[in-house]
Amino acid sequence: MLSSLSSNCSPITSDENVSICETEPTPELPAAMYVALAIYLFLLSLFGILVNGAFIYLYFSRKEIATVSNLYVVALCFCGFLISTLGVPFAAASCIRHEWIFGDGLCKLHGFLLTGLGIVMIALLTGIAVDKYIYIVRYHAHHKVTKSVAMAIIVSCNIYGIIWGILPLFGWNKYTLEPARLTCSVEWTGDISNHSYAITILFTGLLIPVGAIAYLYSTILQRVHSQRIVSQRLVSGSRKQIMIKREKKVAITLFFMVGSFVLAWLPYSIYGFLCILGYSKDIPLVWHTIPSVFAKASILWNPLIYALRSKAMKKALAETYPFLRWIGPKAFRKQKLELRRNQTTHTVLKSNALNGSDVVVHSSGDNHVTSTSL
Known part of the structure; x- marks a missing residue:
């Protein structure tokens, strides 16, 4: 495919109206990478729709899942669903053509959508950390965080993200094609106006939330650890092992929560800082x-991380979607297996008794045997 061309015109005579144009091809990625990116983005869009859509349906169809804490998770899934349907497919399609193919108007809309929803998701992740902090560390006040309060927090997160996303449309920075010309985002280079917005959004939309999330989760882990130390003096050895196992599970969950956040956004934030410092070229x-x-x-x-670390959520997933039974809690899988055995264990024995009658024996899991003469 022919690459896009940029012109560099310079006069060849003293007459300024006569000039020669030297055309330089716009830099392109290797052809194999365009294919890899297209496949990656299409799969990301597909699985993003399926996974986020599944959790949204689960929240509204299962009463035991519709808790205040899970309200933040389903709001997060709504953002992921919108990005999967209205954001990622445009970039995937552009990878096939090796450049953005949807015009300037959709470029701005694409940039607004990804920027605004990205900040909303970061704000919601911070809200989830606050909710878990109140639930574990300030548990006496957790009853005050009702569904109405949670909805107000979620609405505030959305307004916060929309405001930051809409500002470039009104002149503070702008949405433009990224150097690879496959997606649109804010302008990381340019004048002081562009830099001021980029620096502000990095601090308010990334660094401050990361600091808050790290502090809240570290405080939660400290509380869980201190509770175990105090309780170990009063409980038996087996109970101590259960408490240690619980603390490890909390630590692993918090590690995944913080780690996934940093892993997703740290490379992009480093890239943004380098561009602001003038190293873009x-x-x-x-x-x-x-x-x-x-x-x-x-x-x-x-x-996946916020939902699958919950036993209740995994149990609901296994019950709602039969092909996901393997992810259910061990106790749930054992219960299902036992129920299946009870339903299928039906033995018909024919014996030559003294009266010549057949005997049907129903065997159940609790070794209960019922016989009926026919």
């Missing part, structure tokens, strides 16, 4: 692309 084209598409994977990581 020194960054290879491939590294202009990878941080952006890598951050988009958070639409899958977030629901």
Whole structure:
């Protein structure tokens, strides 16, 4: 496919109206990478729709899942679903043509959508951390966080993200094609206006939330650890092992929550800082692309980590979607297996008794035997 051309015109005579134009091809990625990016983004869009859609349906169809804490998770899934349907497919289609093919208007809409929803998701992740902090550390006040309060927090997160997303449309920075010309985002280079917005959004939309989330989760882990130390003096050895196992589970969950957040957004934030510092032209084209598409994977990581670390959520998933029974809690799988055995264990014995009658024996899991003469 022919690459896009940029012109560089200079006069060849003293007559300024006569000039010669030297055309330079716009830098392109290797052809194999366009194919890889297209496949990656299409799959990300597909699984993003399925995974986020499944959790949204689960929340509204299962009463035991419709808790205040899970309201934040389903709001997160709504953002992921919108990005999966209205954001990622445009970038995937552009990969096939090796450039953005949807015009300037949709470029601005694409940039607004990804920027605004990205900030909303980061704000919601902070809200989830606050909710877990109140539930574990300030548990006496957790009853005050009702569904109405949670909805107000979620609405505030959405307004916060929309405001930051809409500002470039009104002149503070702007939405433009990224160097690889596959997606649109804010302008990381340029004048002081562009830099002021980029620096502000990095601090308010990334660094401050990361600091808040790290502090809240570290405080939660400290509380769980201190509770175990105090309780170990009063409980038996087996109970101590259960408490240690619980603390490890909390630590692993918090590690995944913080780790996924940092892993998704840290490369893109480093890229943004380098561009602000004026190193944009020194960054290879491939590294202009990878941080952006890598951050988009958070639409899958977030629901999987926040939902699948919950036994209640895994049990509901296994019951609602039969092909996901393997992810259910061990106790639930054992219960299902036992029920299946009870339903299928039906033995018909024919014996030559003294009266010549047949005997039907129903065997159940509790070794109860019922015989009936026919």
